[in-house]
Amino acid sequence: AQSVAQPEDQVNVAEGNPLTVKCTYSVSGNPYLFWYVQYPNRGLQFLLKYITGDNLVKGSYGFEAEFNKSQTSFHLKKPSALVSDSALYFCAVRDGYNQGGKLIFGQGTELSVKP
Amino acid sequence: EAGVAQSPRYKIIEKRQSVAFWCNPISGHATLYWYQQILGQGPKLLIQFQNNGVVDDSQLPKDRFSAERLKGVDSTLKIQPAKLEDSAVYLCASSLVSGGSPDTQYFGPGTRLTVL
Numbered sequence: 219a220q221s222v223a224q225p226e227d228q229v230n231v232a233e234g235n236p237l238t239v240k241c242t243y244s245v246s247g248n249p250y251l252f253w254y255v256q257y258p259n260r261g262l263q264f265l266l267k268y269i270t271g272d273n274l275v276k277g278s279y280g281f282e283a284e285f286n287k288s289q290t291s292f293h294l295k296k297p298s299a300l301v302s303d304s305a306l307y308f309c310a311v312r313d314g315y316n317q318g319g320k321l322i323f324g325q326g327t328e329l330s331v332k333p
Numbered sequence: 334e335a336g337v338a339q340s341p342r343y344k345i346i347e348k349r350q351s352v353a354f355w356c357n358p359i360s361g362h363a364t365l366y367w368y369q370q371i372l373g374q375g376p377k378l379l380i381q382f383q384n385n386g387v388v389d390d391s392q393l394p395k396d397r398f399s400a401e402r403l404k405g406v407d408s409t410l411k412i413q414p415a416k417l418e419d420s421a422v423y424l425c426a427s428s429l430v431s432g433g434s435p436d437t438q439y440f441g442p443g444t445r446l447t448v449l
Contacts, residue, residue, distance in 0.1 A: 323375030
């Protein structure tokens with residue numbers, strides 16, 4: 219069965235420091251991987267996705283993610299955090315062989331960036 | 334380009350009452366999804382439509398939940414009767430296509446349901 223794990227409920231970072239939000243996955247076929255961000259009382263906003271090709275994916279607002287097949291990971295990164303990056307981050311996976319479109323989400327990681 | 338629209342944004346009801354949520358996807362998007370997000374958890378798919386046909390409703394509690402997308406555009410999700418455990422945010426998402434394409438899903442702002 220497909221699954222996604224976000225091992226950290228909360229990540230605390232000082233403004234200007236690099237940030238990493240971790241995600242590991244399990245699928246039966248090739249994975250399609252996504253990161254979304256959720257601000258309070260808002261829906262999910264798409265950040266980036268990995269389908270195939272270069273393992274380093276660049277997305278919105280300066281975020282990037284690195285796909286590592288051997289470690290089944292897709293960690294979200296940003297070189298210099300902003301206070302405005304504080305939000306809830308979700309990793310999601312879709313099985314490439316699944317003919318539906320269902321995304322399986324992790325439980326989310328709360329990112330807090332302090333000035 | 335307008336995003337996914339949902340209404341109402343908030344709803345408070347008593348248990349055993351009924352409630353309905355509305356979603357208007359991004360124009361031209363053939364696929365529409367309804368997700369349930371319980372506090373502290375990631376969203377979970379309830380039902381997926383491709384145009385006006387159901388692709389996946391395996392996790393929809395069909396004894397109380399129903400959904401339709403009659404003309405392949407707008408969709409409504411209904412709960413009747415509601416239970417306390419239905420308190421959650423109900424998210425609607427849409428994408429251009431589904432099937433073999435890993436199309437990006439775009440989400441609406443959600444409807445926060447509180448069942449008392």
